Amino acid sequence: MKLDLPSLFNVRRGEILHVSLAVGFFFCVLTALMMLRPAREALGMRGGLDAVRWLFVGTAVVTLLVNPVFGLLVSRFRRMQFIGATYLFFAASLAGFYLLLAWAPAAVGTASGQVFYVWFSVFNLFSTMVFWALMADRFTLEQGKRFFGLISVGGTLGAIFGPWLASVLVRAVGTAGLLLVSAGFLLLALALGWGIVRQPSAAAPAGRKAHDAERIGGGAWEGIKALARSRYLAGIAAYVVILAVMATFLYFTRLQMVAALGHELDGRTALFARIDMLTQTATLAIQLVLAGHLMKRLGVAVTLALLPLTTALGFVGLALVGSLAALIAFEAAFRAVQRAIMRPARETLFTVLDREDKYKAKAFIDTFVYRFGDVAGAQFEGALGRLAMGLYAIAGVAVPLAFAWIGLALWLGRAQQRMASATPGTEPAASTVFPVLQKRTEP
Template identity: 70%
Template sequence: MPGFLEGFFNIRRGEVLSVFLAGLFFFCVLTALMLLRPAREALGLQGGVESVRWLFVGTAFITLLVNPFFGLLVSRLPRLYFITATYAFFAMSLVGFYFLMVVTPDAIGVVTGQIFYVWFSVFNLFVTMVFWALMADRFSLGQGKRLFGMIAVGGTCGAIFGPWLASILADPLGTPALLLVSTVFLGLAVGIAWLLAWQQPEKPRPEDADDPDAPPAVDEHAIIGGSAWEGFKAVFRSRYLMGIAAYAVILAIMATFLYFTRLQMVAELGDDLDYRTTIFARIDLITQVATLVMQAFIAGHLMRRFGVHITLALLPLTAALGFIGLAAVGSLAALIVFEAVFKSVQRAIQRPARETLYTVTSREDKYKSKAFIDTFVYRGGDVVGAQTEGLLGRLGMGLAGVAAVAVPLAVVWAGLALWLGRTQQRLARAPIRDASAAKGHSAQAAVDPPRS
């Protein structure tokens, strides 16, 4: 690899294939999701903005129900098998929705659209969670700082390619056929996951003081073990995992404030379903392009030079400034700019940094605790954000009221980001005890910082 590429993109010669496969894996996952997302938004809005708030409650409830089943898969199956089973379940669900739309098209109405909205939300959370869990299991902390931003580029390319592909195929094939196309990309993602998992991790360089140990070679036939509820219990036993959960809750609240502000502004433009879908797709396109630029040229350098703690704190700063500006201007154009900046920072900078937090936890926590945090805890934050925003609206406080809540919360969020980053640094210098390798694993000892 030419030296300037190694220095600019932070990718070493022996990592090129692994990073390429990881990016291609994420490309397929995000293509499968973004093929369907604009339609999900428009279908959910058919029942009105207020109904969407309760759809968030339904999504949180379903994720809580699904988590024990995923935990059971993790406890009973080798890594690649439970990843395959998770993706296969959602692929079969897509096929089921396809036959429903083709065989009984008259049954597609507001209720069916709301069911699809909830299902898609669960689908979105689990397939991305599984991807990043595998990344945290496959790469070390030092590699994550350098590589997760570039790996995320693959996902952003998929998020751009998905809506474009939908626009090309929707007319000749029909909207139901997009579900089958999404299923194909999920199948491709599984195949690439197997290729990636069997790649041997690169040995670290001696000069890498921040990453002295390579990720341990994983026996793909090994079973992590433990109980189906271990991820839930581990979160409440560990200050570090509780901190990650709190960070996720505040992130969800902020994103939900922005999301419902967007829904209300778009709803005021008219009732036409196709027009609303077009507006949502255009906002997503602007966001993805901005994200791509940040991921390719900024994210890896930020984490490596300034640390995870500073990188995690950038999104709270963006949220505080954005809500202040939105309250002052209050236009759809200002919303689009704020949302593009917020989501691009979230996806390009904050998300890769947040995923590195799991590189210093046990393998059991990488999958079980992460699943609980990234699905139920995150959706719980969605519910809190949705109901809070609705209460502020009923009180007539509008954007000013949202900003009055969001800005102080962003300050707390930034402080939490700094604490998580510093704690991660201490944990990186301590050995990680793997629950699958030793009985009597203590989540508290595994993920809490050592006391001096």
């Protein structure tokens, strides 16, 4: 029996090149990020867990300041010009941090580690946001439902490869050497991004090439204004805030358990890398089985609700068991559902918006709004910790919040269907739960 890969992955033959480039692009971005994430954790912990909580506040402030700068780039330059400027800036920053670590290691202390922590957190958000904004702009809703899950496989492979490569190289080249390797992957990602834009889209309408070359225009603050006047965007923002709060609860639980084990900088870097590799392996297993099919069968609404359900069950189990092994199992499940199932579904929410919102409003939501959720989660987790109730207190907050999260997911899926059915040339999202409604809901 002949294996038909296009049918297996729900990709048509004319789309194979586009999807392959996107998979490679995301692979390189996540490799660059996940190589450095263990170093970020190890450097950030030098000041203690309370300092990490305040680093979340610093990151939120920086992302708020960077957003109008990015909005200005989007307004003034063509698409690949502002995307290229974003990635080149981060690659140059990596080279600068390398020079500091390699040539002046004595100057690296708690303060410089905290600067790197904040910088990496901003880098993490903007690099993935720009990638998915390009995907939402380049592909239609119907295409996104079919192969955004497959494109996410590329990111998962990079997220597995990055920590593995970091754990192998850190003893030989040190944490500093990882920065240059990461910068190289970032430049390769940019080259693949240029390849995606240069390829004619299989589903492109007439005149799409000229459309792609146009400047988006508008003001630097349009993303924030759009969020204030759109219930749909506000719903996406609320979904992201809850996601960030839940992820932060899980994140600080992991930091506390790892801190209790001791280890020096390189040892902690290696341990974080191994944990990341295990969680990403679980993500890949789900993606290979479900990529390109789950959203088509269950609909975006149900797909978005799977992560809140997983989170509720995970926090209950973690509160009952309370071991590092249970934490790793929960984190593996959380990250797997988040990246393999929820993230592709959430990215399709942006395909029904206009180009300005796909870049500017999405940038604000995926960076500042997400970091606002981080700050809220970090401070709330710290307050619960001071009550000395441990994981029971966190579960007592997380589980009810997860049920509200489920309701929001179902509303977003239904709103997307109404908008898609009212947008010319956009195929409505299929769902086995909600019928396609013909009445338009303004974004």
